[in-house]
Amino acid sequence: xxxxxxxxxxxxxxxxGDGGACVEVATDCLGVVPIRDSKFPAGPVVLVxxxxxxxxxxxxxxxxxxxx
Numbered sequence: 001x002x003x004x005x006x007x008x009x010x011x012x013x014x015x016x017g018d019g020g021a022c023v024e025v026a027t028d029c030l031g032v033v034p035i036r037d038s039k040f041p042a043g044p045v046v047l048v049x050x051x052x053x054x055x056x057x058x059x060x061x062x063x064x065x066x067x068x
Contacts, residue, residue: 004034004045011038025053 007026022038033053035046048056 007034009036009038009041 004026008028009024009026012023012025024036024038024041026034031050032047033050035048037043
């Protein structure tokens with residue numbers, strides 16, 4: 001993945017409106033899920049494998065019961 005300027009970023013529904021805890025993900029990439037801080041979009045991006053992302057979401061669902 002060399003160009004993240006063309007992906008569609010989506011802010012987490014858990015991000016609050018006062019500028020804190022803002023996480024964005026892009027789910028339109030093959031095989032990876034880029035994650036970044038929406039307050040610093042030009043900053044670093046963490047790339048997680050798609051399978052790792054699914055495992056992460058499953059773990060959250062198991063912990064909280066469901067995702068909104």
